[in-house]
Amino acid sequence: MRAERLQQEFPLEIEACAFDLRPGLPPQGLPRQQAYPGRSYPQGYVDHLRQTAAEAGIQMGRPQIVANTRKAHEATEFAAEHGHLEQFLRAVFHAYWEDDENISDQDVLCRLAAGCGLDAEALRRALDEGRYAARVEQQMAWARAAGVNGVPTFIFSAVGGSASGGNDKFAVVGAQDYDVFRDVASRILRGEIKEQ
16 A cells, blocks of 8 residues: 555554545445446546556455445454554455455454454454444544545644644545655655645
8 A cells, every 4th residue: 555655765654534435324335336326437537546556456346335334444443453453454455345345244344353363352342332433433523524525535644643633734635646645745744845
């Protein structure tokens, strides 16, 4: 992923922030045809997305189920708290985009967590209890208030900031080329641009 590559070049910390692209989806998700009835894309759009994903090491398919990602976001908070954020994020991306698994399914999330060295039963209890639900809702509310309306959105924050607090930020929206991310990180570190 581009963020991981950036970490090799810059003193960078990654913080995942929940965002609900499709609010109102049922907990189990929806078949793609029901979630996006009649949707079409400009010529070459999907091919460009697949090429960009391939450059990040993801062989992107077209999942049959459009997932309700709320539980996946809660599981991500669990993974972050237990020191396996990046590994778990990669596992979830791979499961959804490459293996066509429904990441709305708690069993899928627990299996992925176990594969990352996390305690699957502890995750299941946390999800059943809604232990991370308020934190995820807070992040989603922040994203809505910040004007986020698409994924992926990458928010660069100066040292001492975070993706869910403070005002000094600069956003890069969409699946941009790596050079865009590298340029933004370099310019922020050099003080050439102020975070928005």
